[in-house]
Amino acid sequence: MISSISWLPKGAANPVPAVADPPSKEEIDEIVKSAAFDKSGQSDNEDGDEDMDDDASNEAGEVAQALEVADALGRTSNTANSGTSFDSITDGLRELDMENYDEEDDGIELFSTGFGDLYYPSNDMDPYLKDKSDDDSEEVEDMTINPTDAVLVCAHSGDEVSQLEVWIYEESNDGDSNMYVHHDIIISANPLCTEWLDCPLKGGEKGNFIAVGSMEPSIEIWDLDIIDEVQPCVVLGGIAERKEKKNKISVKYKKDSHKGPVLGLAWNKEYRNILASASADKRVKIWDVATGKCDITMEHHTDKVQAVAWNHHAPRVILSGSFDRSVVMKDGRVPEHSGYKWSVTADVESLAWDPHNQNLFVVSLEDGTVQGFDVRAAKSDATSELKPSFTLHAHDKAVCTVSYNPSAPNLLATGSEDKMVKLWDLSNNQPSCVASTNPKVGAIFSMSFSEDSPFLLAMGGSKGKLKVWDVLSDDRVHRRFGNYIKRKIPQSGS
Numbered sequence: 001m002i003s004s005i006s007w008l009p010k011g012a013a014n015p016v017p018a019v020a021d022p023p024s025k026e027e028i029d030e031i032v033k034s035a036a037f038d039k040s041g042q043s044d045n046e047d048g049d050e051d052m053d054d055d056a057s058n059e060a061g062e063v064a065q066a067l068e069v070a071d072a073l074g075r076t077s078n079t080a081n082s083g084t085s086f087d088s089i090t091d092g093l094r095e096l097d098m099e100n101y102d103e104e105d106d107g108i109e110l111f112s113t114g115f116g117d118l119y120y121p122s123n124d125m126d127p128y129l130k131d132k133s134d135d136d137s138e139e140v141e142d143m144t145i146n147p148t149d150a151v152l153v154c155a156h157s158g159d160e161v162s163q164l165e166v167w168i169y170e171e172s173n174d175g176d177s178n179m180y181v182h183h184d185i186i187i188s189a190n191p192l193c194t195e196w197l198d199c200p201l202k203g204g205e206k207g208n209f210i211a212v213g214s215m216e217p218s219i220e221i222w223d224l225d226i227i228d229e230v231q232p233c234v235v236l237g238g239i240a241e242r243k244e245k246k247n248k249i250s251v252k253y254k255k256d257s258h259k260g261p262v263l264g265l266a267w268n269k270e271y272r273n274i275l276a277s278a279s280a281d282k283r284v285k286i287w288d289v290a291t292g293k294c295d296i297t298m299e300h301h302t303d304k305v306q307a308v309a310w311n312h313h314a315p316r317v318i319l320s321g322s323f324d325r326s327v328v329m330k331d332g333r334v335p336e337h338s339g340y341k342w343s344v345t346a347d348v349e350s351l352a353w354d355p356h357n358q359n360l361f362v363v364s365l366e367d368g369t370v371q372g373f374d375v376r377a378a379k380s381d382a383t384s385e386l387k388p389s390f391t392l393h394a395h396d397k398a399v400c401t402v403s404y405n406p407s408a409p410n411l412l413a414t415g416s417e418d419k420m421v422k423l424w425d426l427s428n429n430q431p432s433c434v435a436s437t438n439p440k441v442g443a444i445f446s447m448s449f450s451e452d453s454p455f456l457l458a459m460g461g462s463k464g465k466l467k468v469w470d471v472l473s474d475d476r477v478h479r480r481f482g483n484y485i486k487r488k489i490p491q492s493g494s
Contacts, residue, residue, distance in 0.1 A: 002460025004155040004194040005446045011147045012198060012208050014225040017183070023230050143227075145182065150450060152458055153210050153224065154466050155191035162190050164210060166224060169468055171453065179468060183227045189214035195265035197221075199272045199289050201233060209233070211275055211289075213262030217253065219277055221289060236275075236287050237294070256294035258285065264307040270315035278305035284320050286332060296335045300328050307351045313358035321348030327363055329375060340378040342386045344371055349400050356409040360389075362426075364399035370414055372429060390429045394422060401447045407454035408484035413471075415444030421459055421469070423477060434481075435474045439467040455485070 145151060150169040156162065164185040170178040193213040198206040201221070208224045218238030223229060237257030243250050253259055260280035268274040273290040284305055286296040303324035311317040321327045325347060330339035346367035354360035362372045371388040378386055395416035405411035410426040411434075421444055422436040442462030450456040455472045471477045472485070 001462045005448050005458045006153045006194045006196045007450045008151040010452045013145045017225050020229040157190045189216045195267045197267040215261045217258040266308045268310045276308045278308045280304040312355050321351045323347045364402045366398045368395040370394045392431045403449050408481040415447040417443040441465045
């Protein structure tokens with residue numbers, strides 16, 4: 001399935017991504033160690049001696065295996081040919097001198113005509129190298145990301161592997177678009193959420209990174225400008241040590257780590273080193289990705305926290321939604337303050353701030369409804385019952401994802417487990433459905449409008465397929481919102 005979709009700003013990606021260096025021995029050891037965490041029966045040591053030298057243990061295992069193979073080889077040899085002993089096989093191999101097989105005798109040219117090998121004064125004259133050069137040029141061209149290309153990242157979970165897929169979407173004037181996977185990144189756990197960020201973690205003015213929350217308590221940050229990378233460049237939190245003894249597993253977490261799956265992420269575009277996370281451990285954390293440390297932990301929910309979002313115009317204000325059927329707004333500068341709380345009718349699936357109005361946000365719920373709220377009502381009396389501005393019965397099943405259009409005010413997209421995507425006009429707090437479609441991707445788990453091409457809507461779901469819908473191709477949408485085609489989203493604080 002596709003659990004999350006993130007668009008990259010055009011021009012953010014390196015035109016020709018670099019290829020990662022082969023992993024070092026230390027990195028390989030770390031990967032093996034991490035994989036070993038998930039294996040059962042790690043320790044059969046009943047006397048509690050947990051200080052056994054791993055290298056010695058591995059060496060003993062290898063020796064035992066070698067002895068078994070040698071023993072089997074000896075039996076097979078004797079059975080097949082009673083006249084041939086194991087020692088004779090060893091003598092035969094020694095005569096072949098396999099260790100020096102690749103060393104050629106002086107004066108002997110293997111695979112030669114005897115008159116010297118044919119050569120060309122330049123590579124351009126060699127037809128074989130010329131063809132290879134053409135192939136290389138085509139490969140470089142295929143891997144080049146043009147500034148006009150739209151790039152998006154999908155979090156994809158399969159039966160055998162989980163990965164991040166980097167897609168290229170090429171727009172064309174004739175409406176015949178082209179979309180393909182540029183490269184992918186193999187990750188160790190099923191991804192649940194992603195968030196793009198440009199904090200320069202490796203120097204320079206800006207970077208091109210994707211943060212990934214998964215079934216693990218850690219948050220991995222990957223460099224999207226590197227191909228064939230095997231390790232994230234930053235890991236926030238996670239498990240420091242995991243032991244199994246007498247059918248019981250004990251886990252030691254890294255300092256300030258989440259202690260459950262990471263369900264939601266939100267990058268702060270104003271304070272570019274700040275990343276917020278929501279977890280099944282009922283906590284909201286605010287991280288400094290530059291230092292890799294957690295600055296703030298908030299525990300204002302009583303059940304799993306499904307989603308977080310920073311206000312576009314007031315970047316210190318954060319919103320969180322939970323399975324405790326509440327939404328809480330807090331100021332990151334005073335995390336100890338209880339904030340403002342709204343009760344909703346079902347478990348929160350997703351939420352989003354209105355990019356055109358700093359006072360408005362919507363929440364989508366497990367019961368198929370979408371509710372809109374105005375924070376100005378909260379300011380009047382913090383102790384009063386905070387009622388929604390509207391309640392929309394949008395879908396027959398859970399509304400897993402919502403996305404505001406960045407260019408057209410009041411245009412909201414909703415995606416549901418009922419496999420439908422719907423577009424709504426929220427004008428005057430009286431929502432009306434403008435258009436709907438079944439994109440044939442299964443239950444809709446993630447959906448997002450592009451910032452650069454604001455009427456392109458990317459959709460992904462349970463079938464693991466990615467679709468991009470140009471919503472202006474629908475006449476009803478074009479008539480209602482077509483006049484916003486060239487409008488830009490207001491900048492923060494304007």
